[in-house]
Amino acid sequence: MDGNARSTSFRVVPMLAGQPASYLVKEMQNYATGKREDVSEKAAMSAAVKGLSQQDMEDIAAFYEAQARY
Numbered sequence: 001m002d003g004n005a006r007s008t009s010f011r012v013v014p015m016l017a018g019q020p021a022s023y024l025v026k027e028m029q030n031y032a033t034g035k036r037e038d039v040s041e042k043a044a045m046s047a048a049v050k051g052l053s054q055q056d057m058e059d060i061a062a063f064y065e066a067q068a069r070y
Ligand code: HEM
Pocket: 012, 013, 014, 015, 016, 024, 025, 027, 028, 037, 038, 039, 040, 041, 044, 045, 048, 049, 060
């Protein structure tokens, strides 16, 4: 929920907390357009971001950028 990913040996998810908002927006766009290959289970990643507006992506990115890593 706060972007502090806890990957396990069978499920690898990236750390979103504290990443620059500009990078997070760019990667969400890349998933939405298919520019970045979606290797997540059942392509859940691109499905999650496809319906988001530019403003949604910027809001989400600002939230994760502001989260402290622990
Ligand atoms: C609105 C919801 C979501 C947002 C905002 C989001 C955001 C992101 C971002 C920004 C990245 C790139 C991170 C990086 O390059 O460091 C990413 C990667 C990833 N996401 Fe999501 N995500 C969402 C939903 C999901 C869901 C539902 C799943 C699967 C259940 C998922 C699985 C993954 C995986 C496995 C990767 C890494 C894929 C790879 O190694 O290339 N995401 N996500």
